[in-house]
Amino acid sequence: xxxxxxxxxxxxxxxxxxxxxxxxxxxxxxxxxxxxxxxxxxxxxxxxxxxxxxxxxxxxxxxxxxxxxxxxxxxxxxxxxxxxxxxxxxxxxxxxxxxxxxxxxxxxxxxxxxxxxxxxxxxxxxxxxxxxxxxxxxxxxxxxxxxxxxxxxxxxxxxxxxxxxxxxxxxxxxxxxxxxxxxxxxxxxxxxxxxxxxxxxxxxxxxxxxxxxxxxxxxxxxxxxxxxxx
Amino acid sequence: xxxxxxxxxxxxxxxxxxxxxxxxxxxxxxxxxxxxxxxxxxxxxxxxxxxxxxxxxxxxxxxxxxxxxxxxxxxxxxxxxxxxxxxxxxxxxxxxxxxxxxxxxxxxxxxxxxxxxxxxxxxxxxxxxxxxxxxxxxxxxxxxxxxxxxxxxxxxxxxxxxxxxxxxxxxxxxxxxxxxxxxxxxxxxxxxxxxxxxxxxxxxxxxxxxxxxxxxxxxxxxxxxxxxxx
Numbered sequence: 063x064x065x066x067x068x069x070x071x072x073x074x075x076x077x078x079x080x081x082x083x084x085x086x087x088x089x090x091x092x093x094x095x096x097x098x099x100x101x102x103x104x105x106x107x108x109x110x111x112x113x114x115x116x117x118x119x120x121x122x123x124x125x126x127x128x129x130x131x132x133x134x135x136x137x138x139x140x141x142x143x144x145x146x147x148x149x150x151x152x153x154x155x156x157x158x159x160x161x162x163x164x165x166x167x168x169x170x171x172x173x174x175x176x177x178x179x180x181x182x183x184x185x186x187x188x189x190x191x192x193x194x195x196x197x198x199x200x201x202x203x204x205x206x207x208x209x210x211x212x213x214x215x216x217x218x219x220x221x222x223x224x225x226x227x228x229x230x231x232x233x234x235x236x237x238x239x240x241x242x243x244x245x246x247x248x249x250x251x252x253x254x255x256x257x258x259x260x261x262x263x264x265x266x267x268x269x270x271x272x273x274x275x276x277x278x279x280x281x282x283x284x285x286x287x288x289x290x291x292x
Numbered sequence: 293x294x295x296x297x298x299x300x301x302x303x304x305x306x307x308x309x310x311x312x313x314x315x316x317x318x319x320x321x322x323x324x325x326x327x328x329x330x331x332x333x334x335x336x337x338x339x340x341x342x343x344x345x346x347x348x349x350x351x352x353x354x355x356x357x358x359x360x361x362x363x364x365x366x367x368x369x370x371x372x373x374x375x376x377x378x379x380x381x382x383x384x385x386x387x388x389x390x391x392x393x394x395x396x397x398x399x400x401x402x403x404x405x406x407x408x409x410x411x412x413x414x415x416x417x418x419x420x421x422x423x424x425x426x427x428x429x430x431x432x433x434x435x436x437x438x439x440x441x442x443x444x445x446x447x448x449x450x451x452x453x454x455x456x457x458x459x460x461x462x463x464x465x466x467x468x469x470x471x472x473x474x475x476x477x478x479x480x481x482x483x484x485x486x487x488x489x490x491x492x493x494x495x496x497x498x499x500x501x502x503x504x505x506x507x508x509x510x511x512x513x514x515x516x517x518x519x520x521x522x
Binding site: 067068069071111113115116121123124135138139140141142143144157158177180181186187189190191193194195196197198200201203204205207208209246 | 297298299301343410417424427434435439
């Protein structure tokens with residue numbers, strides 16, 4: 063693996079300062095749909111790119127966490143001359159939207175202010191990284207759904223979502239129904255997998271929260287080195 | 293829809309000249325796996341980002357056509373400090389690879405030469421556009437698979453893949469099995485949908501090739517304005 067890092071990306075602290083300078087801080091309750099025209103940076107809380115099916119079911123395609131930029135795609139597509147109507151079937155304007163999964167503190171950046179700064183640092187590097195990160199997430203979702211078993215997919219999601227520091231808390235918005243929607247699994251399958259993970263001591267409840275007690279064993283399942291029976 | 297295009301992207305002719313100056317032209321037969329370390333630009337032919345399942349089935353996640361750059365993700369991820377091992381489960385190095393779907397004429401650009409020029413024009417703009425385009429394709433694939441019916445998904449793929457000029461030929465590599473793998477449908481479903489599209493005169497065979505005869509009606513199904521019974 064080549065480790066040639068070309069861009070010195072700004073720290074979280076510098077990003078926060080930069081975005082607060084070009085945008086304005088807002089508070090948004092849980093479950094709100096965000097305006098499609100602006101770009102956002104997360105100070106606190108979680109947001110998901112969400113679709114609602116004809117039956118009214120919600121599917122979260124991609125999750126965003128503190129320190130991440132989101133909803134930059136429409137601005138970037140416009141700046142690069144990518145049409146969102148021809149051959150794309152109005153994908154981003156009609157069927158997908160950004161919805162808060164928790165109460166959030168965000169920086170709202172107006173599209174014009176974003177476009178003005180997108181080809182200079184630090185935004186250029188931050189944007190390149192965000193695009194690459196989103197592309198990786200989107201491809202991982204597709205690849206996982208055709209290559210990996212249900213327990214592997216659930217464990218990968220948990221490993222990617224848990225708090226990095228001990229106790230490794232799973233975000234509360236990741237209910238069984240939410241995970242089932244995101245991974246296109248049945249809710250019952252997710253419930254059985256959680257049951258098996260708790261029985262093996264890999265997950266544990268602590269009050270209303272769920273913690274990963276054994277990150278090593280979770281990663282073994284995620285990496286397909288161990289099989290989880292459920 | 294805002295139409296503020298910020299970057300003047302180079303024409304196909306200028307792109308070709310630029311990439312031929314920094315890379316070298318190669319000929320690759322159909323069905324070849326390309327080296328994971330280099331970046332490529334397509335002069336002629338089609339390439340797919342492909343996964344092979346445990347049963348040996350191939351799934352093409354994303355298609356690339358003449359005038360497009362591909363396999364830039366590992367270089368970009370390295371340049372931005374995105375790890376391909378932690379929390380990404382070695383996605384790009386182990387389970388996904390780039391495979392030619394037809395005989396191809398490509399420009400091979402070594403990773404170092406690519407990295408050196410990625411933050412100056414014209415590569416900066418070309419890369420930004422390629423990242424945004426790939427992200428859109430990956431999200432459209434996920435969104436379609438949970439929001440749209442099988443005939444809508446097939447018609448969207450055909451509309452996005454057909455030759456832009458009349459007669460709108462469907463690329464020969466898009467066999468029923470290939471489409472079924474890409475869209476996670478059964479081959480029989482794809483075959484029935486093709487049969488219905490031919491019966492309605494929307495598709496027609498011409499020798500061994502399949503042409504879209506009625507692009508307007510194909511788009512009506514793709515846009516969910518008309519329903520195709522099959």
